[in-house]
Structure formats: structure tokens, C-alpha cells
Amino acid sequence: MMNAFGAPKRVFERGAGIHVWDADGNRYTDLLSGLAVTALGHAHAGVTAAITAQLDRLGHVSNFFASEPQIRLAERLAALTGDPDTRVFFTNSGTEANEAAFKLTRLTGRTQIVAMEGAFHGRTLGALAITHNPKYREPFAPLPGDITFVPYGDVDALRACVDDTVAAVVIEVVQGENGVVPAPAGFVAAAREITTAAGALLWIDEVQTGMGRCGEYLAHRVDGVTPDLVTLAKGLGNGFPIGACLASGPAAGLLQPGQHGTTFGGNPVAAAAGNAVLDALDGGVLDNARATGAWLRDAIAELGHPGIVEVRGRGMLLGVVLAAPNAAAVADAALDEGWIINAPRPDVLRLAPPLIATPDDLRGFVGALPGLLQRHG
Ligand SMILES: *Cc1c(COP(=O)(O)O)cnc(C)c1O
Numbered sequence: 365m366m367n368a369f370g371a372p373k374r375v376f377e378r379g380a381g382i383h384v385w386d387a388d389g390n391r392y393t394d395l396l397s398g399l400a401v402t403a404l405g406h407a408h409a410g411v412t413a414a415i416t417a418q419l420d421r422l423g424h425v426s427n428f429f430a431s432e433p434q435i436r437l438a439e440r441l442a443a444l445t446g447d448p449d450t451r452v453f454f455t456n457s458g459t460e461a462n463e464a465a466f467k468l469t470r471l472t473g474r475t476q477i478v479a480m481e482g483a484f485h486g487r488t489l490g491a492l493a494i495t496h497n498p499k500y501r502e503p504f505a506p507l508p509g510d511i512t513f514v515p516y517g518d519v520d521a522l523r524a525c526v527d528d529t530v531a532a533v534v535i536e537v538v539q540g541e542n543g544v545v546p547a548p549a550g551f552v553a554a555a556r557e558i559t560t561a562a563g564a565l566l567w568i569d570e571v572q573t574g575m576g577r578c579g580e581y582l583a584h585r586v587d588g589v590t591p592d593l594v595t596l597a598k599g600l601g602n603g604f605p606i607g608a609c610l611a612s613g614p615a616a617g618l619l620q621p622g623q624h625g626t627t628f629g630g631n632p633v634a635a636a637a638g639n640a641v642l643d644a645l646d647g648g649v650l651d652n653a654r655a656t657g658a659w660l661r662d663a664i665a666e667l668g669h670p671g672i673v674e675v676r677g678r679g680m681l682l683g684v685v686l687a688a689p690n691a692a693a694v695a696d697a698a699l700d701e702g703w704i705i706n707a708p709r710p711d712v713l714r715l716a717p718p719l720i721a722t723p724d725d726l727r728g729f730v731g732a733l734p735g736l737l738q739r740h741g
Pocket residue numbers: 457458459460462484485486487536540541569570571572573597598
């Protein structure tokens with residue numbers, strides 16, 4: 365394999381629920397869920413059964429044809445948005461969901477996109493153009509143009525640059541890759557008001573925050589807005605690759621035959637995985653994500669450790685802000701002790717446990733954290 369990811373930290377062999385085991389038989393508690401993906405836990409029986417049965421019946425037919433699981437999944441995702449006429453374009457990943465949304469914005473007749481400082485939207489060239497981190501962007505210039513970045517959460521800056529030349533404003537409700545930074549209260553609603561006034565689309569990237577991660581099917585619903593575009597992926601297939609671009613209102617009718625495509629997107633097996641996730645992701649799981657996430661956040665804050673500045677985030681997506689830029693060393697040490705976490709920024713640990721995890725599952729990690737910080741602070 366190419367050296368895109370650096371040396372692998374472990375080779376894993378199997379998983380069950382909140383645990384995975386490496387090739388030497390060591391057990392790890394997964395507080396990262398394969399980067400907010402295996403939200404229902406590893407080897408979820410319902411997802412495995414659905415994928416297996418679908419592959420046995422009909423594995424793939426191309427997008428010249430439709431299949432029952434993809435139509436059913438489209439209807440179920442559309443029903444989450446607050447607009448019953450929402451339409452869905454299926455993809456295989458988050459970056460592809462954003463590419464579809466990006467191309468769709470061009471069909472408005474406008475080209476400018478306003479994105480946020482700190483934003484992450486994926487690694488393909490379109491998604492990279494609206495991603496802010498220069499380290500990711502600069503080696504691949506020139507990227508698609510006409511992008512303006514504004515400070516995340518700054519309503520006045522957004523208002524000042526959104527006029528009738530802007531095709532879309534793209535935001536994350538919580539910037540996961542930027543260190544789990546939630547939008548300030550009122551920002552998403554203000555973005556809706558500003559985009560509506562300018563005739564621009566509001567595009568919310570829920571690739572990381574959606575599908576229960578923040579305690580709601582779609583994290584932005586608590587802001588009381590209906591965006592024009594919503595992109596999903598990570599948790600949608602519990603590990604089976606699938607993404608989706610949801611378009612509501614007039615945006616739902618922008619894409620015409622021949623303008624976009626994908627061979628695998630909406631594959632019946634991937635759609636079966638998405639349906640199985642929605643079957644399992646009920647109110648009880650969402651309640652648990654909210655309650656256990658709040659418990660975890662409070663339990664870490666109550667450690668009162670001088671190496672911890674703040675715990676932030678929503679639901680089961682938390683960032684532990686450290687006093688020193690030693691998050692990578694702490695995450696490596698945690699792995700050695702059997703806890704999977706990561707460091708999206710030099711001073712931030714990210715926790716994204718399975719949505720089914722309980723305080724009993726996570727208490728050991730909270731207890732281990734002071735020692736990890738002590739040795740690597
Ligand atoms: C992970 C992520 C993406 C990219 O998804 P991939 O499946 O890795 O292409 C896009 N947007 C956000 C907010 C993400 O967290």
C-alpha cells in the first residue's frame with residue numbers, strides 16, 4: 365500500500381460491539397468507532413444479516429436500474445430532513461457526497477461558495493477546495509476556484525460576504541477534524557436566514573455529525589432549520605461504504621439526467637446496510653448517545669486535571685482540549701493501554717465512541733486519562 369497514512373499503528377483482526385482485537389490477541393476498547401463510522405458497534409448482527417441477505421439476493425445492477433433497498437433508504441433519509449420532497453444522490457464516501465453537492469451548486473448559475481475557516485470536507489479536489497487546512501490544500505493547487513473562507517461562527521463576517529453572487533454557504537455543525545469545535549449557538553440559524561435572503565443554498569456537511577453521532581439523526585435539526593443540501597456518510601453504513609447527498613426545496617430538482625453519475629453509489633448492498641443502520645438507530649440509541657456523551661464529558665471535566673483545559677462537543681463527538689500540544693503522544697500511549705482515540709489537532713483528543721456505549725464501558729478510560737496525561741504531559 366502507498367504510504368498515505370504513515371506506518372499502521374496496529375493490525376486488527378476482529379471486532380465485537382465496542383471492542384476490537386489485534387493480531388496478537390490484545391483487546392482494545394474502541395472510543396473512535398473507525399472515525400465516527402461503526403456507530404452501532406463492530407459486527408452488528410442486524411447490519412451483517414442485511415448485507416449478507418442482500419448480497420445473496422442481488423448484489424449490484426448499475427444505476428441504469430433501481431433496486432428496492434435504495435428506494436427505501438432514499439425515502440427514509442428524505443423523511444429525516446423536514447422536507448418530504450427531498451431527493452437523494454447516493455455515493456460511496458463523504459468526499460463524494462460533497463462533490464455531488466458542489467456540482468449541484470454550480471447548476472444554480474452562480475459559482476461562488478462561502479466556506480468556513482477550519483473546515484474539513486474531504487480529499488477529492490472539489491471537497492479539498494472548500495477544506496481550509498493549507499497543509500492539505502497547497503500541494504494540490506490549483507483547486508477549483510471562487511471559494512471564500514470566513515471565520516467559523518462569525519455571523520457578521522458571513523453576512524458581509526453573502527450576496528446574490530453566492531451559490532452556497534457550506535458549514536459543519538461541529539468541526540470534527542478541526543478539533544471538535546461546535547458552531548456557536550444561533551450560527552446555523554443565522555446562516556439559514558442569510559442564505560435565504562441572498563437566494564443562496566445552505567449546505568450542511570453532516571458526514572461526521574449525522575446519523576446519531578451528536579444525539580440526533582441530523583445534528584442541525586436542533587437548530588430548527590431545513591438546509592438545501594445535506595451530506596452524509598461515515599455512520600450511514602456502520603462500516604459498509606456509503607454516502608448520500610440530500611437536496612431539499614428547489615435544489616432537489618437541479619440535477620438532470622447525464623449531469624452526474626457513479627457506478628457503485630446506491631449499490632443494493634450498501635443501501636441494505638443503510639437501511640439496517642436506520643432499523644437499529646432508534647430513539648433509545650439516540651437517547652443513549654446524548655446521555656452517555658453528557659456523562660463522558662462531565663466525568664472528564666470533573667477529573668479537574670490541570671492538563672485538561674476543556675471538554676467540548678455534542679452527543680458522542682467530544683474533544684478534550686489539552687493544556688500542551690501532546691495529544692498525539694497521549695493517543696499513542698492510550699493505544700498501548702488498550703484505548704482507541706485520536707488527535708485531530710496537536711492539543712485535542714477526539715472521542716467518538718459507538719453510540720451504544722454506556723458509562724460502564726467508558727469508566728475505565730476516564731480513570732486511565734490522568735495517568736496518560738501525567739506520563740506524557
Ligand atoms: C470524514 C469527513 C469527510 C470526508 O469523508 P470521506 O468518507 O473520508 O471521504 C467530509 N466531511 C466531513 C465533515 C468529514 O468529517
